[in-house]
Amino acid sequence: MQQLLNTALGGLTLGMVYAAFALALVLIWRSTRIVNFAQAPMAMLTTFVALTVIDAGYSYWIGFVVALLAGLALGAVIERFVVRHVEGGPEINAVILTLGLFIVLHALASVVFGNRYRSFPAPFGIRGIEVGETTIGLTGFGIFTVVAVLVVMGLLVALFRFTDVGLRMRASAFNPEVARLLGVKVGRMLTLGWALAALVGSLAALLIAGGSLVHPGYMDSIVVYGFVAAVLGGLDSPLGAVVGGLLLGLSLSFVSGYLGSELVALAALGILMAVLLLRPGGLFAQAQERRV
Amino acid sequence: MTTHDTRGTRPRRRARALVAGVALATLVLGACGGTRPEGGATTVGVTDDSVKIGGHFPLTGVAAPGYSEIPTGAKAYYDYVNAAGGVNGRTIDYLVRDDGYDPTKTSTVTNELVLKEKIFAMVGGLGTPTHGAVVDFLNDEEVPDLFVSSGSLAWGEDPAEKPWTFGWQTDYESEGKVIGQYVAKNFPDAKVGLFLQDDDLGADGEKGLQQYIGDQVVETVRYTSGNTDVAPQISALQSSGADLVIGFNTPSYTALSQLTSLKLGFKPQWFYTNVGSDATLVGSLLSRFSEGAVKGGASSLDGVLTTKYLDTVDDADSEWIKLWKKVWEQEGDDQPLTNYRVYGMAQAYTFVQALQAAGKDLTRQGIVDALEEQGGDFEGPMVAPFAYSKDSHMGTTGMRVASLDGAKVVPETEVEVTEIGDNPIEPDTSDAGKDAPPASGIPGQD
Numbered sequence: 117m118q119q120l121l122n123t124a125l126g127g128l129t130l131g132m133v134y135a136a137f138a139l140a141l142v143l144i145w146r147s148t149r150i151v152n153f154a155q156a157p158m159a160m161l162t163t164f165v166a167l168t169v170i171d172a173g174y175s176y177w178i179g180f181v182v183a184l185l186a187g188l189a190l191g192a193v194i195e196r197f198v199v200r201h202v203e204g205g206p207e208i209n210a211v212i213l214t215l216g217l218f219i220v221l222h223a224l225a226s227v228v229f230g231n232r233y234r235s236f237p238a239p240f241g242i243r244g245i246e247v248g249e250t251t252i253g254l255t256g257f258g259i260f261t262v263v264a265v266l267v268v269m270g271l272l273v274a275l276f277r278f279t280d281v282g283l284r285m286r287a288s289a290f291n292p293e294v295a296r297l298l299g300v301k302v303g304r305m306l307t308l309g310w311a312l313a314a315l316v317g318s319l320a321a322l323l324i325a326g327g328s329l330v331h332p333g334y335m336d337s338i339v340v341y342g343f344v345a346a347v348l349g350g351l352d353s354p355l356g357a358v359v360g361g362l363l364l365g366l367s368l369s370f371v372s373g374y375l376g377s378e379l380v381a382l383a384a385l386g387i388l389m390a391v392l393l394l395r396p397g398g399l400f401a402q403a404q405e406r407r408v
Numbered sequence: 409m410t411t412h413d414t415r416g417t418r419p420r421r422r423a424r425a426l427v428a429g430v431a432l433a434t435l436v437l438g439a440c441g442g443t444r445p446e447g448g449a450t451t452v453g454v455t456d457d458s459v460k461i462g463g464h465f466p467l468t469g470v471a472a473p474g475y476s477e478i479p480t481g482a483k484a485y486y487d488y489v490n491a492a493g494g495v496n497g498r499t500i501d502y503l504v505r506d507d508g509y510d511p512t513k514t515s516t517v518t519n520e521l522v523l524k525e526k527i528f529a530m531v532g533g534l535g536t537p538t539h540g541a542v543v544d545f546l547n548d549e550e551v552p553d554l555f556v557s558s559g560s561l562a563w564g565e566d567p568a569e570k571p572w573t574f575g576w577q578t579d580y581e582s583e584g585k586v587i588g589q590y591v592a593k594n595f596p597d598a599k600v601g602l603f604l605q606d607d608d609l610g611a612d613g614e615k616g617l618q619q620y621i622g623d624q625v626v627e628t629v630r631y632t633s634g635n636t637d638v639a640p641q642i643s644a645l646q647s648s649g650a651d652l653v654i655g656f657n658t659p660s661y662t663a664l665s666q667l668t669s670l671k672l673g674f675k676p677q678w679f680y681t682n683v684g685s686d687a688t689l690v691g692s693l694l695s696r697f698s699e700g701a702v703k704g705g706a707s708s709l710d711g712v713l714t715t716k717y718l719d720t721v722d723d724a725d726s727e728w729i730k731l732w733k734k735v736w737e738q739e740g741d742d743q744p745l746t747n748y749r750v751y752g753m754a755q756a757y758t759f760v761q762a763l764q765a766a767g768k769d770l771t772r773q774g775i776v777d778a779l780e781e782q783g784g785d786f787e788g789p790m791v792a793p794f795a796y797s798k799d800s801h802m803g804t805t806g807m808r809v810a811s812l813d814g815a816k817v818v819p820e821t822e823v824e825v826t827e828i829g830d831n832p833i834e835p836d837t838s839d840a841g842k843d844a845p846p847a848s849g850i851p852g853q854d
Contacts, residue, residue: 231472337634369640
């Protein structure tokens with residue numbers, strides 16, 4: 117019973133991190149129609165920025181905010197100066213470019229920050245919460261993770277649904293030419309989309325790093341699982357991303373605990389294939405009438 | 409070839425022929441440079457005044473903490489020997505390549521070392537999955553593959569199949585037996601959980617443990633290296649009621665299992681393999697969580713049990729440690745001396761012994777024969793003798809159980825030796841643990 121509970125709680129926190137990462141992918145997809153594979157190393161770079169700030173003696177929260185701002189800036193810079201050149205071209209060009217960025221950023225982090233494992237602090241306790249005699253596998257930081265991701269999801273839904281900027285971002289992504297004719301500054305919207313996505317990516321990276329070990333490759337598996345979660349929920353839907361992340365986190369945690377940890381990656385692949393075969397648009401896909 | 413430019417074809421072709429000719433000439437000349445005027449066959453990687461060797465190590469990535477220090481220790485010892493004139497007049501030229509603990513990269517760098525750099529021997533190549541990817545290649549190419557830095561049985565149990573490969577450290581099965589016997593004797597009522605890496609490290613260790621405590625094991629979990637979430641595994645151990653957990657895992661996973669247990673409120677007696685129990689390294693990984701949760705530094709593993717086959721840096725009275733300190737002061741960089749560097753130096757010491765045993769006319773076959781004939785009698789830093797013979801290429805045969813107290817590794821038992829399979833465990837009678845280094849620090853020279 118205790119194992120069931122703890123495995124579920126572990127899956128919940130992990131699922132929330134996948135969800136955060138899936139949210140970042142959804143954000144970029146909605147605002148630029150590009151799947152950004154460089155999301156993981158971008159986010160990883162910002163955690164190392166946070167670690168540098170914390171090592172310099174500042175508090176965790178200053179490091180946290182600096183990392184988020186660094187994410188924002190990095191996303192904007194990469195869109196404006198690198199990705200901009202392939203936007204509007206064939207989609208495969210953008211995909212290959214983000215894969216290339218993946219490698220470059222990785223190498224950059226190894227050169228600048230070194231390649232060893234380092235521990236990353238957590239702002240809350242990393243002991244499980246004690247209920248009577250037993251300790252349950254949920255830490256203060258785990259609760260923070262859940263809350264933070266839900267808040268971000270709410271903000272994104274609100275941004276796209278209720279704000280003018282959100283509407284303009286969607287318009288620029290769906291049809292840049294028409295949007296431009298209607299007076300939307302398309303370039304600026306694309307930059308904003310990347311910046312916000314990178315910020316959410318940084319958040320995911322900070323959440324998974326807290327109270328654990330980091331090294332330049334530590335986000336690589338997360339990008340894969342985040343991608344599966346995003347596809348599971350439908351690349352278009354923030355709510356779908358969170359639900360997808362949760363489902364994936366729980367499934368993988370149970371697979372690891374009851375079937376064997378060597379099957380985790382295989383299970384993720386199985387889930388991805390099942391979704392693509394049965395509901396290619398994802399669980400939360402919008403009606404297909406838009407495709408005329 | 410199709411070309412639109414017919415005008416330039418002829419001279420270009422001529423130029424190409426010239427380039428090819430020059431290249432061919434260079435090759436021929438280069439090949440000539442390698443043969444000896446006397447007409448004797450040369451040994452690859454060996455000249456009159458040098459011998460070139462190589463090794464693959466994870467200098468980056470998951471397995472880099474700790475392990476990346478091993479080649480720095482070995483390098484320091486080779487430099488120390490070179491400064492004293494080398495072995496048989498030859499200096500040791502040691503090349504280290506980074507494989508990031510990725511078997512694909514191990515193949516690439518090994519190809520480079522063997523085919524391009526033309527090393528005489530591979531020495532100390534690190535890791536079970538990584539070295540497993542190149543061991544057949546090295547044997548096919550007949551390159552001596554000495555002192556693999558891994559305790560898998562695969563290196564030494566069948567010399568007929570891998571005649572060029574030798575193990576060095578105590579193998580994981582023997583270690584499992586020593587641990588199993590200790591637990592059966594000292595914790596007869598313990599409910600034992602096993603935390604195993606999902607490869608030879610875990611499998612060989614388990615094979616040894618099962619011989620002694622098969623009926624005490626209540627749960628066995630395996631983690632995949634690279635997946636840092638071990639909560640489901642630790643949770644399974646906890647709910648099985650295990651009160652003593654034996655881990656055959658790498659140092660990063662010692663840290664992760666400690667962190668996760670803290671999160672789940674799981675407090676068994678821990679017993680880690682020698683491979684995963686370096687308190688200084690694990691402590692440095694855990695140090696950031698010291699605020700109230702984990703004791704800082706090396707003391708975070710206090711009371712944990714492990715095994716030991718080499719003296720460690722904190723054994724201040726050990727003559728070997730005094731030697732390693734001297735070597736490190738003389739040849740090392742400004743980093744502190746660690747147990748991983750000690751491991752590298754001890755391994756280099758054994759290689760120097762092998763070179764000496766192989767004699768002045770160094771050949772690849774010669775060094776293998778010398779190890780089979782004399783390796784079992786080498787006196788060195790290991791607490792137990794090597795198993796080297798015609799029938800076995802397994803490394804050192806024994807170890808002792810110890811407990812951690814800060815950075816100190818305190819012996820709990822005498823040295824016990826055994827061999828793989830169901831051979832019994834016996835107290836060591838060779839006094840290998842009392843061997844002292846020669847004053848010069850170089851084997852065989854006073």
